[in-house]
Amino acid sequence: MSWDDGKHTKVKRVQLTFDDVIRSIQVEYEGTTLQSQRRGTTVGTKSDGFTLSPDEYITDVSGYSKTTFSGDIITALTFKTNKKTYGPYGNKTREYFSASAPKDSQIAGFLGTSGNALNYIDVHFAPISIIPKPVVPDTKPGGSDTKPVDPDTKPTKPDGSDTKPTKPDGSDTKPTKPDGPDTKPVDPDTKPDGSGKTGLIGGKGGGKAFDDGVFDGVKKITVAADEYSVTYIKIEYVKDGKVETREHGTIRGTLKEFSVDYPNEYITAVGGTYDHIFTYDTTLITSLYFTTSKGSTSPLFGEKSGENFDLKGENGGKLVGFHGRGDTALDAIGAYFDVPGKTRLTGGKGGNAFDDGVFDGAKKITVGADEFSVTYIKIEYEKYGKVVTREHGEIRGELKEYTVPNYPDDYITAVGGSYDHVFTYDTTLITSLYFTTSRGFTSPLSGEIRGEEFNLKGENGGKLVGLHGLGGTAINAIGAYFDTGSQGGGGDSKPDGSETNPGKNDLKPDASGKTGLVGGESGNTFDDGVFDGVKKITVGANEDYVTYIKIEYVKDGKAETREHGEISGELKEFLVDYPKQNITTVGGSYDHNFSYDTTLITSLYFETSNGITSPLFGKKDGENGENFTLKGKNGEKLVGLHGRGGTAINAIGAYFDTGSKPVNPETKPDDSSSGTNSDSSTQKLDAQGGKGGNEWDDGGDHDGVTKITVTAGGLGVEQIRFDYLKNGQPKEGPVHGVKGRRSYDERFEIAHPKEYIVSVKGWYDSSNVIQGLEIKTNTKTTDYFPSPFSGDGTEFSLEVKDKKIVGFHGFADSGINSLGAYFAPITSKTGKKLKAVGGDQGAAWDDGVFDGVREIHVGQNQDGVSFVKIDYNKGSQTVLGDGHGQKSLAVVETFKLENPSEYITEVGVYYDKVQIEGRGVTLVTSLIFKTSKNRESTPFGMTGGEYTELKEEGHKIVGFHGKASDWIHQIGVHVAPVTN
Known part of the structure; x- marks a missing residue:
């Protein structure tokens, strides 16, 4: 049945019934005396809803649907307002939909179709007609502040800030006395309320109230401070992938910035001090600092004076907004922190309540079950690298253990099972449990699926970080906490302008091709993003560390340059023959520098797709510190860098092209393709x-x-x-x-x-x-x-x-x-890869597998074989191979085969350790090729040292692999069975 509520002034209340689908929706509107109608049926096992405050309106409705034999059904709904999010109500499935109000508009009516469930829903938009209430600063728990701020304040600047003009150089005279003298600081209400909002700390009545609201996260904070107090704060928030800026106070004194590698890192704590400033007879914020999810701490902004404070979210929640008071200085400050997702309880109502709280993750779960129900659960959580155990119920029946494979790379994302009324005990109990991980692994089923089934999941595949429920001699009910993206180190460290521990070596790229950072935690964040490729890299380094890097990228055929750090020490360049050649590896080392009490990148080098390695920039590899190697999963090309730096390069990470390897599923392979495509x-x-x-x-x-x-x-x-x-x-x-x-x-x-x-x-x-x-x-x-x-x-x-x-x-x-x-x-895949022989130096290369070999080109110098290039057959096409090593000044010699009747059956390899630049290096010194027509090539190079024959009975050689730099250090072959 189709229905349409029409357009109204504003939505007042929404009520829903639901089980695994949305059964009904009933909406009350402002500005009408008509009785609201229930759309759908009342048979849903659950009922829930919300009432909007007078200054609150709906901005977005989203949900999920599924297709059944009787048509489409809405399975879940979520409502967003200008203040918070309600839901999700129902059960998320795979088909997602959403409707967002345009700018300066609200959702003010609903229409759709329904029967035994809600089949379809749409919305009406209307202009926002709400006059916001004056802001009343929340300074004490459960208390209110003095007079509300007059909403008719002075006009603000176009960017939304409310600062007064300053001198061009950023300096100013002494601040005027902040409005409204006060003599007592606010009691620090540092714990967030249920919405994640902390109370204000600092002065009681001075300054103009501000409230930035809630965003997705924070990228950068700029703070100014003079000899008395913090005078100014500028925050660069992220909302739906876009940056939004808010400014408060007046720029005066020294400006400092603190950048965060968001979303990989986020702020979890806001600390500082506040004090009564007798010069102005008021209480002001005198210092600020910020701590992130990775445990790093910002510089101290201002001078420590007065009372300390530390604002943190529950369970390591991330900072998502500020509120406070300020005008010519920052009088008071508070914060919004992201609230981790807690599901409702599922099951019965008996038993004693338990709540494990929130941890970093769950590594192992043990469940006991008898013929009636789940009797016992034991969870081994991880917190700051240590195992913390929680147990509930009584051990009875069969015990089953489930260890999460590859934790923390894999983690639990869903808790499923069933609950039923057990007549033996005349109560409702959990009758079965199972767990599903982020990689799709499913635990064994504990108990028997009986009664109503359930499946608890977090938003966006969030990981399980805690359980709560009811239990005694059995498990009566269960609920879960899922990470909403806010978990991480709480960071109790204080700012001292230094850090001593290198960052986490997350060397493997994620699905987007972006690796984690390696190196130190200090410095300003930079992120070049993604380009088509890299043509040239210039690196500056002194005797201790890398000071500077300049990258010449290519984008749509044009060169774009990015620079980081400061030029000092020796400058060296590395040119790439792009697009024929690409950088595939970024390597180097990092170490703690005691002169500056911080960790820095001490060396860098780059390897290309044809096995060429750049000079080493900085300290000799392995001389001091930790080595690292950043590579794509399948040899993808480098398309961007990110990291941290200031007067030196503190940390570095890379983007590798993930779009260069996969094939569109709709595209059929073409035998005419060439190379390793x-x-x-x-x-x-x-x-x-x-x-x-x-x-x-x-x-x-x-x-x-x-x-x-x-x-x-x-x-x-x-x-x-x-x-x-x-x-x-x-x-x-x-x-x-x-x-x-x-x-x-x-x-x-x-x-x-x-x-x-x-x-x-x-x-x-x-x-x-x-x-x-x-x-x-x-x-x-x-x-x-x-x-x-x-x-x-x-x-x-x-x-x-x-x-x-x-x-x-x-x-x-x-x-x-x-x-x-x-x-x-x-x-x-029918070919076989024979192990390479020779030395371990140089960059690895692999031509892959073809139908056969057409020509082999070999170059040599006085030390050994310096260059190889192999041309192959692929179907009826000739595939020109990449060159490996460095072409010498001598003429490159060629060995040709009579195709398609002749193929290589054996490769003879001589290799030896030779002295080059005062160090021993193992090189391939000579190569000999034997064919199916009993031909044998002349030796390419000097025959001496160790000798090995690469061959497999009944097989032909169909590809080569190895390692190379300015020489060929190692060589191996791919072989395939000889067929008619």
Whole structure:
């Protein structure tokens, strides 16, 4: 049934009923005497809602929906106002929608369709007609302040600040006496209330009230202070990816900045002092400092004088806004901190309440269950690197343990299970529990699924950081805390202008290609963002550390330059033959510098895609401190740098191009492609099947699939596990989904590498759970399991021409909702990589696997082989290989094969340790090639030292790999079986 409430002055109240879907919505509006109508049905098991204050209005409505056999249904709704967020109400599924009011407008009416549930919802917009109430500073817990601030204040500057003009040089005369003398400071109410807002600390009545409200986070803070007090503060907030600035006070005295590597790092504490200033007969903020989630502390702004204060959010929540009072100086200050997400309790009402609070994460959970219910739960949390244990209930029945794999890289994101009325005890208890991780792993089911099912999740896949509930001799009810992005080190350290510990070495790039920072915690944050590539890097370094870096990027064919640090010491340049050549590695070292009591980058070097290594900038590698190497996951090119610096480079990180490797799932491989391009890369097909579930991903970096275990039950395919071969070694995959009580298994064995999966077919019905799967290999095809396709449902297929499946991903909850796959070229995985021989110096290179070798070009100097370049066959095309090493002044010699009838069967390698620039270096000194026509090349280089033959009986050489700098240090081969 369609309905339309029309447009009104403002929404007054919203009431909803819901269970796993939204059953009804009822909205009361201001400016009308009409009775509000319930839209939908009242059968929802839960009822909740909210009432807006007179100066509050709705700015955004978002939610989730799912498609059933009877049509679309709204499953969850969230409402945002100009003050806070209400919800989510209901159950989040995969289809997301939202409606946001335009600027200076509000949501003032709803329309939609409904029956037994809410099927569709839309909104009416109207101008905002609310006059904001005067701000009343909250200075004491439960108390109010003196007179409210007059809303008709002086006009502000266009940027929203309310400062008075100052002299051009930033200096000013002494401040005028702040408005409203006061003699007593405010009692420091430093704990945040339920909304995350702390009380004000500082002076009681002076200055004009300000309230920035709540943002996503803080990037940068600028503070001015003179000999008396903090005079000015400027905050650069982030909201929906955009920077918004707020300023308070008057610029006077010394200006200092503090930048945060947001969102990787965020402010978790605001500290400082306040004191009565007799010169002005008022209390002012005399100093400020800030502590971040990584434990670093800003410089001290101002001078410590008077009473100390320390504002922190609950459980390490991040700073998201300021409020306070100020005019010619900063009189008082307070803060907003992000509140971690706490779910409601699910289950019964009996038992004693427990609340573990919030930790950094959960590493291991032990659950006990008997024939009636879950009786016991033990959680091993982590806090600041230490394990903290909490236990609830009584140990009875079967105990099962679940350790989170690869914690902290993987973590629990959902708590699922069921609850039911147990007539033996005449009470409602938790009857089953299971846990799902960020990578899609699912724990064993503890207990039996009986009664109502539930699934507790945080916003945006937030990790589980705590549990609360009810329990005694069993677990009556359970709820959870999920990290909303605000967890991290609380940081009790005080500012002293120094830091002694290097930053966390998060060397692996994330999904966007951005690595963590390595080095120290000091300095101003810089972030160059992402470009097309790098042409040239100039580095300055003295005898102790790297002082300066200048990068010439390329963007849309044009050069763009970025500089960081200060030029001092020796300057060196490194040129790249872009776009033929790309930087793929950033290496170096960092160490604590005792002269400045801080950690700095002490050396840098760069490696390229063809194995060339730059000069070392700074101290000799490994001389002092910690070494680091930043690389993309699959040899991607460097496209940007970020870090921290001032008069030197304190820390550095990198962006690597993640868009240069994957293939569009809609694109078919093309045999005419050349080089190590998309045809030799892994291709990911999106998950196919029903909606819903938690995402999981086994990855696509395997050699192949060796076994599939499918568990079937009443729901359909309830659980699945894939076993793989990775780097020649067996790898048992994680379990996805939940195995029911009356389920049974079917196993499919694949004799890899002779046999491999080429496609998977499946079908699903209105339950959104897969009902049957068919596995096809290059040698056989299975029947549908567990159920053949009946025609009443939807079929899907995962297949890419000339490629095999090397990994799976998908969505699962209590069953398998959908399935996707990673595909790799069949030819690229049937080859075998023989270990390289020679020395360990130089940058690694690998041409990959081709059909055969056409020509080999070898250059040499007086020390050994200095350069190799191999041209290959790929189908009917010639692929010109990259050069490795450095071309010498001597003529490069070439060895040609008679294609396609001739191929290389063996490579003879001489290698030896030679003295170069006063140090011993192991080089390849000579190469000899033997072919299928019993031809043997003349030795390229000097035959001396160790000798090894690279070959495999019945195979031909189809690719080369190794290590190189100005010489070839190491060489190896790829081989493939010889076929007719």
